[in-house]
Amino acid sequence: MTQFRVVTVTLNPALDMTGDLDELKAGTVNLIQSSNLNPGGKGVNVAKVLAELGAEVTVTGFMGVENQHPFTQLFEQKGIHDGFVRVAGTSRTNVKLVEESGRVTDLNFPGVTVSKNDVLKLEQTLKTLSKTHDVFAITGSLPSGISPEKLASWIVMLHEQGKKVFFDSSNAALAAGLKASPWLVKPNDEELSQWAGKHLSEVPELLQAGKTLGQTGIDNVVISRGAKGVLWLKYGVWYASQPPEMKVVSTVGAGDTLVAGMCWAELNQWDRETTLSFATALSALAVTQVNVGVEDIAQVEALRREVNVKKLKEQG
Numbered sequence: 001m002t003q004f005r006v007v008t009v010t011l012n013p014a015l016d017m018t019g020d021l022d023e024l025k026a027g028t029v030n031l032i033q034s035s036n037l038n039p040g041g042k043g044v045n046v047a048k049v050l051a052e053l054g055a056e057v058t059v060t061g062f063m064g065v066e067n068q069h070p071f072t073q074l075f076e077q078k079g080i081h082d083g084f085v086r087v088a089g090t091s092r093t094n095v096k097l098v099e100e101s102g103r104v105t106d107l108n109f110p111g112v113t114v115s116k117n118d119v120l121k122l123e124q125t126l127k128t129l130s131k132t133h134d135v136f137a138i139t140g141s142l143p144s145g146i147s148p149e150k151l152a153s154w155i156v157m158l159h160e161q162g163k164k165v166f167f168d169s170s171n172a173a174l175a176a177g178l179k180a181s182p183w184l185v186k187p188n189d190e191e192l193s194q195w196a197g198k199h200l201s202e203v204p205e206l207l208q209a210g211k212t213l214g215q216t217g218i219d220n221v222v223i224s225r226g227a228k229g230v231l232w233l234k235y236g237v238w239y240a241s242q243p244p245e246m247k248v249v250s251t252v253g254a255g256d257t258l259v260a261g262m263c264w265a266e267l268n269q270w271d272r273e274t275t276l277s278f279a280t281a282l283s284a285l286a287v288t289q290v291n292v293g294v295e296d297i298a299q300v301e302a303l304r305r306e307v308n309v310k311k312l313k314e315q316g
């Protein structure tokens with residue numbers, strides 16, 4: 001069914017090596033109690049969650065040929081169409097250290113270097129996919145060899161064709177992409193602060209910055225705030241959600257799960273309350289597990305009833 005078709009774009013996928021330890025001590029030897037290695041990267045995580053929810057997902061981006069097996073295995077298992085452009089070398093391995101307290105330290109490596117020819121191939125892939133797809137999620141950092149401006153030009157191309165682009169990135173790529181009118185952006189409060197050029201943590205200042213961002217031609221601004229939930233501006237109206245207190249195992253991929261939840265809700269054309277309670281519950285449940293994915297949809301439905309969603313008086 002075309003209605004449930006999505007493309008996720010991961011320009012810099014990663015094998016995520018997650019290790020548990022009591023407390024991380026910098027500058028000394030730390031013993032890891034248990035570890036997991038999972039194919040990830042923001043767009044791969046979004047794809048996995050969407051596929052588990054029932055979407056027909058195509059993944060693309062750049063993938064190192066030398067360590068692609070865990071990724072292709074995941075795509076086969078989940079019935080995800082593999083449209084990745086293969087590039088020389090290995091995709092990066094990112095290390096995630098999860099302490100007993102729930103605090104996560106990310107060691108994110110640079111990844112492959114892409115050539116001009118690789119970039120052209122991806123551009124062609126996106127053009128081809130845009131003939132049959134209306135919804136794209138472009139998420140994560142850029143590998144070396146591709147500029148933030150190139151990324152922004154793809155968002156502009158999709159926007160001009162009337163496609164809905166869900167966008168989540170950081171640093172220069174985020175700044176460039178935000179100028180390209182994606183349909184939805186999902187900064188966390190730290191990323192929004194970077195964009196605004198000042199530290200933002202209180203709700204009124206987040207709403208003000210989100211409103212300014214929305215006025216640049218972005219239809220949906222979704223501000224994720226970890227345990228404090230989500231602030232969502234859609235066509236000038238703000239909603240806020242608060243998840244219940246969760247027992248945190250790992251927060252890695254919570255943001256991607258929120259993006260996937262918002263995307264699934266849009267594909268289903270749910271109303272705003274349903275959308276936000278679902279996406280918040282989905283992402284809150286994600287922190288109770290190591291790996292990204294929907295382990296039990298019935299649990300999401302149950303948790304959704306505990307998520308507080310309200311419409312705010314402020315106008316965006």
Ligand SMILES: Nc1ncnc2c1ncn2[C@@H]1O[C@H](COP(=O)(O)OP(=O)(O)OP(=O)(O)O)[C@@H](O)[C@H]1O
Binds near residue numbers: 226252258283
């Ligand atoms: N401790 C928590 N308890 C409940 N829900 C949480 C918690 N942490 C995250 N979430 C849910 O996940 C969403 C996304 O989390 P967060 O704001 O940390 O995103 P992020 O910074 O993009 O995460 P990441 O980059 O680690 O994927 C939150 O808006 C919230 O709904």
Ligand SMILES: O=P(O)(O)OC[C@@]1(O)O[C@H](CO)[C@@H](O)[C@@H]1O
Binds near residue numbers: 040
């Ligand atoms: O370096 P990026 O692309 O910003 O982030 C990469 C990453 O941290 O994002 C995912 C969690 O959101 C992980 O699977 C992956 O390692």
